[in-house]
Amino acid sequence: MKALVTAKGLTKNYGRFRAVDKIDFEIKPGRVVGLVGPNGAGKSTTLKAILGLIKYRGELEVFGRNPRNERAQLMHDISYISDVASLPEWIRVDQLLDLMESTHPSYDLRKSLNFLARTDINKSHRVKHLSRGMKTQLHLAIVMGINARMLVLDEPTLGLDIIYRTEFYDQLMNEYFDPQRTILITTHQIEEIEHILTDIIIINKGKIIINMPIEEIANHYVQLTTSKDTADQARKLNPVYEKDLLNEALMIFENTDTQRLHEFGEVSTPHLADLFVAAVKGRHHA
Amino acid sequence: MRSFTALLRRELWEHTSLKGIPLTLLAFVLVANIAFIFLLASSVGTLNISSGEEVRSLSSYIGFFTQLKPAQQTAIINSTLITTGMIINSVLLIVMFFYLLDSLYGERKDRTILFWKSLPVSNKQTVLSKLAIAVIIIPVIIFITAALANFITLGLQSLAFYYNQYPVDLLWQETDLTDLSLFSIFLLIQQTIWYFPVMGWLLFCSVWCRKPPIIIAVLIPVILVFIDTGFMLGTGISEILLERLPLGIMSMQLGNESSLMAYNYSLSEQQLPGFNMSAGISVPSIDDILSFFMNIKVWMGLLIGFFFTGMAISLRRWRDDSL
Numbered sequence: 001m002k003a004l005v006t007a008k009g010l011t012k013n014y015g016r017f018r019a020v021d022k023i024d025f026e027i028k029p030g031r032v033v034g035l036v037g038p039n040g041a042g043k044s045t046t047l048k049a050i051l052g053l054i055k056y057r058g059e060l061e062v063f064g065r066n067p068r069n070e071r072a073q074l075m076h077d078i079s080y081i082s083d084v085a086s087l088p089e090w091i092r093v094d095q096l097l098d099l100m101e102s103t104h105p106s107y108d109l110r111k112s113l114n115f116l117a118r119t120d121i122n123k124s125h126r127v128k129h130l131s132r133g134m135k136t137q138l139h140l141a142i143v144m145g146i147n148a149r150m151l152v153l154d155e156p157t158l159g160l161d162i163i164y165r166t167e168f169y170d171q172l173m174n175e176y177f178d179p180q181r182t183i184l185i186t187t188h189q190i191e192e193i194e195h196i197l198t199d200i201i202i203i204n205k206g207k208i209i210i211n212m213p214i215e216e217i218a219n220h221y222v223q224l225t226t227s228k229d230t231a232d233q234a235r236k237l238n239p240v241y242e243k244d245l246l247n248e249a250l251m252i253f254e255n256t257d258t259q260r261l262h263e264f265g266e267v268s269t270p271h272l273a274d275l276f277v278a279a280v281k282g283r284h285h286a
Numbered sequence: 287m288r289s290f291t292a293l294l295r296r297e298l299w300e301h302t303s304l305k306g307i308p309l310t311l312l313a314f315v316l317v318a319n320i321a322f323i324f325l326l327a328s329s330v331g332t333l334n335i336s337s338g339e340e341v342r343s344l345s346s347y348i349g350f351f352t353q354l355k356p357a358q359q360t361a362i363i364n365s366t367l368i369t370t371g372m373i374i375n376s377v378l379l380i381v382m383f384f385y386l387l388d389s390l391y392g393e394r395k396d397r398t399i400l401f402w403k404s405l406p407v408s409n410k411q412t413v414l415s416k417l418a419i420a421v422i423i424i425p426v427i428i429f430i431t432a433a434l435a436n437f438i439t440l441g442l443q444s445l446a447f448y449y450n451q452y453p454v455d456l457l458w459q460e461t462d463l464t465d466l467s468l469f470s471i472f473l474l475i476q477q478t479i480w481y482f483p484v485m486g487w488l489l490f491c492s493v494w495c496r497k498p499p500i501i502i503a504v505l506i507p508v509i510l511v512f513i514d515t516g517f518m519l520g521t522g523i524s525e526i527l528l529e530r531l532p533l534g535i536m537s538m539q540l541g542n543e544s545s546l547m548a549y550n551y552s553l554s555e556q557q558l559p560g561f562n563m564s565a566g567i568s569v570p571s572i573d574d575i576l577s578f579f580m581n582i583k584v585w586m587g588l589l590i591g592f593f594f595t596g597m598a599i600s601l602r603r604w605r606d607d608s609l
Contacts, residue, residue: 053403053606071603075406086400086607088300095299102292103405 003028004150004182005050009058012045012206019045021206022058027199029149030179034193034272035186037203038280043186046203047154050184051080063149076105079148081139081156089128093121093138100142112145115175133164140171150182157192165192172196194272202279209279218269221278222258224251226265234264241278252278289407293415294423297389304424307381308431311374315435319442327446345450352456359460363440367466370439371432375477378431382424386488387499389416390602397607409602413489417595420485425474432470436463476578483587484530486594493598493605530587 003026012020020042027033037043049056052071060067063077087096093116100107116123119137127135136157143151157165173196177183185193200217202210212220226234231249235242237260239251252270253261261267270278298304326344351359390413393399402412440461444454491503507527514524578584 048606051403053400053604055604071403072406072408072411075404080400080404082397082400082404082607086397088398088401089396090300091296092299095296099292099296099405102295103289103407105406 001028004063005184006061007046007049007058008060010046010049010060011057012042012049012054013057018206020049020056023203023206023208025201025208025211027150027182027184029182031198032173032177032183032196033185033199033201034190034197035184035201035203036188036190036193036272036276037186038188041188041203041280042206043188043203044154047152047184047186051078051152077149078152079143079146079150080152080154081143082154087127087135087139089126091127092123093125093127094123096127096138096142097123097145100145104146106147108145108147110145112141115141115144132159133161136160136164136168140168140176144176149180150184151176153183153185155187156185157187157189169193169196190276191271191273197272200272202276204280210275214272217272217275220255221270221275222253222256222261223268223270223274224253224261224265225249225268226251230264234261237261241274241281243274243277250274290411290415290418293407293411294418297415297419298423301385301419303381304385304419304427307377308374308427311377311431312434312438315370315438316442319439323442323446344446348447348450348452352452356460359456360462363457363461364466366439367436367461370435371470374432374435375428375474378424378428379477379481382420382485383488385424386416386420386485387492387503389419390489390493390598390605391495391499394605394607399605400607403606410599413493413595413599413602417485417489421478421482425478429467429470429474433467436466472575479578479584480587481530482591483594484591486591486598489598490594490601493601526583 005025005027007023007025009022009024010020011018011022023042023046035043035046045054048054049060050062050067052062052067052069052074055068062074065074067074091099097109097112100112101109116138119134119141121130121134121138121141127138130138139156157168160168169192172183185197187193197214199213200210201208224234224239225245226249228247228249231251234249234251237253237256240254241252243250248265252274258267323344326347351362354362393402440457444457447454447457488499488503491499495502511524511527513519514521
């Protein structure tokens with residue numbers, strides 16, 4: 001299946017600071033891809049390059065187009081939500097919907113209105129009078145109306161409480177996502193999206209350190225929970241990450257002999273949150 | 287086209303001053319006219335007309351007016367209406383100045399550029415929609431506001447005539463609204479073309495500057511003029527900049543003869559080429575129009591305006607939410 005996004009040697013410098021450093025990746029259709037990393041890792045820069053918002057070096061193809069020259073055309077196929085602060089504060093909900101309908105050729109107003117009908121948002125409300133949670137709902141209502149092939153979310157739940165965050169992702173998966181659509185999400189709060197991802201790209205200091213489908217993680221990484229007594233022996237197998245628990249130690253191993261690990265304790269597939277910390281912090285003893 | 291008109295609507299939604307200030311100006315014209323009529327009606331003040339005769343009341347003022355020759359009556363009416371129009375024009379040109387300066391800077395300052403760039407709308411469309419507000423919508427607003435102000439003024443003066451038992455027809459007979467409208471339209475077109483390079487410059491500064499653009503937009507021309515005149519370089523850039531920079535009424539010198547008795551309206555040919563009228567307003571002739579468009583300064587200005595607009599479109603491609 002042809003990739004929707006292909007990056008080869010993608011690089012972006014801000015002055016002397018290299019925000020993205022020669023990264024390669026592909027995003028295939030029908031996937032939910034998490035582009036995760038700590039603050040300043042290069043996530044938003046990568047997204048901005050995909051969306052044609054910044055200059056970059058290297059090769060980047062999105063829907064067969066060069067985003068540097070064809071941003072407006074790309075936006076027919078891509079729907080983009082940055083954090084909720086990007087919605088104009090002065091606009092009324094009905095004006096926003098009118099604008100979407102007038103500028104987006106594939107916009108279906110009824111879908112947005114159906115979504116809004118289940119919220120407390122009134123069409124005469126101005127964005128500045130909405131709470132952060134309501135702004136997120138409004139943004140989601142707009143996304144529902146756009147018949148885009150790819151949805152790009154940049155820290156979409158930043159500043160929201162846990163109720164709205166959970167609801168946002170539930171609605172996104174239940175009401176928006178289907179196998180014809182692709183979602184690319186950046187966040188540094190991996191725990192809230194790990195249950196919806198099909199692929200993960202972990203980026204740190206501008207470089208990709210993990211890039212694989214979720215189902216392959218178990219083939220490459222294994223988590224060992226071992227007692228303090230046997231931890232020293234397990235440590236000899238070179239864990240990539242280690243964390244002290246109350247009376248135990250948690251270790252993550254990469255491409256290791258899983259059978260041997262069973263001798264030291266309980267073996268499982270690592271949670272993405274632990275794998276993320278392991279990947280970012282490297283050989284670290286927490 | 288549908289998305290372009292939507293972008294124009296969006297500008298009018300966002301910049302409420304484009305509606306609010308004309309309405310405020312109309313309210314001011316209404317109040318000023320009422321106050322003027324009441325002031326005269328209550329005989330609190332006196333009005334000296336250049337003939338030296340004193341008018342002590344509204345009735346005697348109207349009586350004096352009715353005794354004037356038709357051409358003098360027309361001159362008085364035109365003087366009042368044009369002065370009101372010029373004030374409206376000047377205020378809205380200042381509004382336009384700040385609108386253009388903020389138009390592409392504000393979206394970065396409040397980070398809404400990320401939302402606007404998520405729409406399938408090109409940078410060209412976005413920048414041109416903002417330019418269209420300055421080039422088309424604001425002049426139309428100026429024209430409509432001035433026309434409404436004229437009707438308010440004439441309407442209230444008609445009431446004053448009526449209550450003082452003078453024929454209202456007299457006022458309307460000597461008011462040439464068609465000529466005044468054509469004169470205003472020509473003036474607005476000339477003004478828009480004349481200031482087009484300034485508009486392009488302001489748009490360019492709005493997208494280029496990482497600090498509030500007013501500083502750069504004003505500072506660079508001031509520095510250029512200072513260097514040119516201070517060091518007596520004689521490059522001619524000072525003249526080019528100074529004749530374009532004054533806004534509205536300041537660039538249009540009302541002649542010394544523009545008294546109430548002998549209205550004489552003239553514009554400096556150096557300021558607005560091809561525009562040299564005297565002894566009242568007249569509908570621009572083909573020669574006037576040709577003379578304006580034959581001027582090399584007009585074409586140079588247009589070229590510079592398009593250059594800055596093109597630069598603004600090009601620069602916006604790489605603007606994101608970082609200032």
